[in-house]
Amino acid sequence: MNAAKPNPARKRGVKPPKAKPVKQQGQPRRRTAIITGITGQDGSYLAELLLDKGYEVVGVVRRTSHDSYERIGHLLDRVHIVPADLLDQHSLTSVVRDAKPDEVYNLAAQSFVPTSWSQPVLTGEFTALGVTRLLEAVRLAHPEARFYQASSSEMFGNAQETPQRETTPFYPRSPYGVAKVYGHWITVNYRESYGLFAVSGILFNHESPRRGLEFVTRKVTHGVARIVRGKDRELLLGNLDARRDWGFAGDYVEAMWRMLQRPTPADYVIGTGEMHTVRELCEVAFSHARLDWRTYVKVDPRFVRPADVERLQADASKARLELEWAPRVTFVDLVRMMVDVPGRAAGRRQRRPLRRRAGGGALGLARAHRPGVGACLRGRPLRRHRASGRPIVGVGRHAGPGVRMGGECRGDGAHRARARGSEADRGR
Ligand code: NDP
Ligand code: GDR
Secondary structure (H helix, E strand, C coil): CCCCCCCHHHHCCCCCCECCCCCCCCCCCCCEEEEECCCCHHHHHHHHHHHHCCCEEEEEECCCCCCCCCCCHHHCCCCEEEECCCCCHHHHHHHHHHHCCCEEEECCCCCCCCHHHHCHHHHHHHHHHHHHHHHHHHHHHCCCCEEEEEEEHHHCCCCCCCCECCCCCCCCCCHHHHHHHHHHHHHHHHHHHHCCEEEEEEECCEECCCCCCCCHHHHHHHHHHHHHCCCCCCEEECCCCCEECCEEHHHHHHHHHHHHCCCCCCCEEECCCCCEEHHHHHHHHHHHCCCCHHHHEEECHHHCCCCCCCECCECCHHHHHHCCCCCCCCHHHHHHHHHHCCCHHHCCCCCCCCCECCCCCECCCHHHCECCECCCCCCCCCEECCCCCCEEECCHHHCEECCCCCCCCCCCCCCCCCCCCHHHHCCC
């Protein structure tokens, strides 16, 4: 990094990214993975997982006028950030040629379904053709790499059977779903045409405290926090009858990795097998804050989609059998974890837990701390590391001085939250 140039990330207390992978002389080569979309929800969890496994992680980030490292700020000194864009073939090919990766995870996309109606062509460029560009980069520059494509349950859309499995016919209901079907089939096609180890993970909705604010789970749980703090009096939503199979993103990135460790490439459905309505989501989230959702939730036609997907439920038995994968976090725990997450998302740092005991004592949030479940201590560390005196954040294998769980808290009170997207959801 050129010391003469001021780096905006450093100004905000986030370490600047490294420019290029550095190979260590005389040491066995570590396995290398490229992640597109590393700044997104899944990218951040996958980067943590691969770093834990000893990978060298190369994160592809597109150029924007301000940094978007909120979710990976805690990883920036451990990953190699490289600039490239799904719209630009040359940049993608260069990244693959330089990194010579063992694995490539294509997570980048325009991933918000309503935006795909207002920007259908751009969605197709990113979410459909972007896959071809990256596959071409792999084919031309390093065909030995194993390739993961982030396919979606939205491809099932107007589902032809329930639950949905790998053989269920696709019937997408949005330009996003249509683009994902393209991305899925081009991945299959490169596998069959060129013999690439290219697989599609057909993932059902997965959520976390790092989810963008416009998606319904985060909108509801964040909305509860705002209502509790007196920032809002109501929460405007669309279709309350929509049913989804919601799981925890931290569990799902493990399935992505397992798909690329198989002896032969194949596609897998990943989900919990449980289906809940948006209404049930509201019930669980509001009741966790001791509120009645019916007092606050209003249906606003602006949030009803031109064509919605009514019910999605995964049959992940193939993944259970061949990948030995199963989700660990239940729906209720997931929603409660998302309600409990503090941060600046609601405008200022949460100073007290959302729930109060009948006697007035606060219910602690620390129970959300368990391996694999991101959470936060509201800046108050439970323990201090004996040698360094630094706060210990997290539990199990994640515990350590200054280790930050869930990406929302660094144990020093400097909570971060992604405010982007809340505007995007308005009027939609
Ligand atoms: P996010 O929306 O959180 O992240 C999307 C990522 O893509 C961001 O890092 C974004 O970068 C990046 N990106 C967007 N456009 C481009 C571009 N032109 N060039 C380079 N990077 C770009 O998505 P999730 O993490 O939730 O999802 C990851 C993937 O999985 C997506 O492909 C999504 O469609 C798919 N998926 C997600 C599911 C879910 O429930 N989360 C379920 C099934 C599939 P920036 O930060 O600059 O915006
Ligand atoms: P989805 O997720 O469209 O399934 O796509 P989202 O959370 O946006 O919607 C889920 C369901 O909730 C209903 N809903 C609302 N949704 C939003 N966003 N805002 C509202 O106010 C609201 N009210 C009701 C929706 O109509 C819908 O039925 C997500 C994305 O991550 C995709 O990228 C991914 O491929 C799929 O999950 C699987």
